[in-house]
Amino acid sequence: MASVALQGLSKTYQDPQSGKTVAAVKNLDLDIRDGEFLVLVGPSGCGKSTALRMLAGLEDITGGSILIGSRRVNDIAPGDRNIAMVFQNYALYPHMSVYDNMAFSLKLRRLPGFFGRLTGGEKVKETQAAIDKEVRDAAELLGITQLLDRKPKALSGGQRQRVALGRAIVRHPEVFLMDEPLSNLDAKLRVQTRAELIKLHRRLGVTTVYVTHDQVEAMTMGQRIAVMKDGVLQQCDTPLALYHHPANMFVAGFIGTPSMNFITSKVSLQNGEPVLDAGPFKVQLPHSKASALKSYDGKEVILGIRPEDVHDRALLSTTPHWGDSTIPMQVEVTEAMGARTIVYLRAGQQSVVAEIDADTNAKEGHTLDVSLDTSVVHLFDPQTEAAII
Numbered sequence: 001m002a003s004v005a006l007q008g009l010s011k012t013y014q015d016p017q018s019g020k021t022v023a024a025v026k027n028l029d030l031d032i033r034d035g036e037f038l039v040l041v042g043p044s045g046c047g048k049s050t051a052l053r054m055l056a057g058l059e060d061i062t063g064g065s066i067l068i069g070s071r072r073v074n075d076i077a078p079g080d081r082n083i084a085m086v087f088q089n090y091a092l093y094p095h096m097s098v099y100d101n102m103a104f105s106l107k108l109r110r111l112p113g114f115f116g117r118l119t120g121g122e123k124v125k126e127t128q129a130a131i132d133k134e135v136r137d138a139a140e141l142l143g144i145t146q147l148l149d150r151k152p153k154a155l156s157g158g159q160r161q162r163v164a165l166g167r168a169i170v171r172h173p174e175v176f177l178m179d180e181p182l183s184n185l186d187a188k189l190r191v192q193t194r195a196e197l198i199k200l201h202r203r204l205g206v207t208t209v210y211v212t213h214d215q216v217e218a219m220t221m222g223q224r225i226a227v228m229k230d231g232v233l234q235q236c237d238t239p240l241a242l243y244h245h246p247a248n249m250f251v252a253g254f255i256g257t258p259s260m261n262f263i264t265s266k267v268s269l270q271n272g273e274p275v276l277d278a279g280p281f282k283v284q285l286p287h288s289k290a291s292a293l294k295s296y297d298g299k300e301v302i303l304g305i306r307p308e309d310v311h312d313r314a315l316l317s318t319t320p321h322w323g324d325s326t327i328p329m330q331v332e333v334t335e336a337m338g339a340r341t342i343v344y345l346r347a348g349q350q351s352v353v354a355e356i357d358a359d360t361n362a363k364e365g366h367t368l369d370v371s372l373d374t375s376v377v378h379l380f381d382p383q384t385e386a387a388i389i
């Protein structure tokens, strides 16, 4: 096992058609702890795969350094970095059995002359027995022992994914790198495999860098999550820290479904108490926000509030702890999800999404009185989009 450090890592591509340069990864600093499961997440094209491929040694580095443990690996060949990578498309050898797919890299590595004439000396036999044990142990761990003689084409997507994992596990790498390994699985299998990967990580304790564009996957799997946008790291923290303390509007909007509501409003400090004027309604903020908003008096800010913090006033029995201010809003659409209902609301030019208890009486075309939990609102600077703290 090993820690991983990316220091000022950059990658610039030359676009083959236009000849223009594309900065795919910009000055990425990231410290991944020994044994950690870190998820690299962001929208398609933000540079996740490029970062991972540089770490794997599959892509040249334009600038910066990569350390695995204390070893600088910039100029070390992929095969000597002691990492194993699992891809979205599994990359299995189609003509080999599951067993051979898993054993292949071990044979290459440990049986010199594997490609040539292999005489059956004692040493070779010993090595072959050791490889056989590795493969069978990994197959057992992954529950694919009964598939060892099959070819990849006779396997389901989920089974292929296990073989790809098995091939990584037998090598006992210091670091696992996974690039969207679940995206070819159907929704149900994806959720199942997600949990299995986590269990596997708990058992093996191997440092893992896991790439996905899916924020739910990131939230459920990552011990920490690094959020990227346009090649730039936005924030790296635990799932709940990202959820409750997003550093900027991008992270706030990317993490959580439905997305956080953003409401442009004007600040006024009335006798030192912060009030936001959103146009059709006003929001009294807690006194604790006053100092942060001092320099915004008379200016605009973006109010951020998560859908679950927009409440149906009728479902709140007593006066809520954040104070009693009711805002009437038009119900445009309701989506019954079972235990919860997603309600799309409008007040003047402001549209707001609420996620409320299915007991709600919200009806399309009617008015709903809502109460915003102002104790958990977020505030952002409209120019920089950074959180105002």
Ligand SMILES: Nc1ncnc2c1ncn2[C@@H]1O[C@H](COP(=O)(O)OP(=O)(O)O)[C@@H](O)[C@H]1O
Pocket: 013, 014, 015, 016, 022, 023, 024, 042, 043, 044, 045, 046, 047, 048, 049, 050, 051
């Ligand atoms: N070989 C390449 N040549 C030119 N541009 C590339 C190449 N690979 C990736 N890119 C560009 O770099 C950016 C990041 O790509 P990628 O790392 O694959 O993103 P992600 O994995 O987050 O979807 C994209 O704009 C992509 O078009």
Ligand SMILES: [Mg+2]
Pocket: 048, 049, 050
């Ligand atoms: Mg990718």
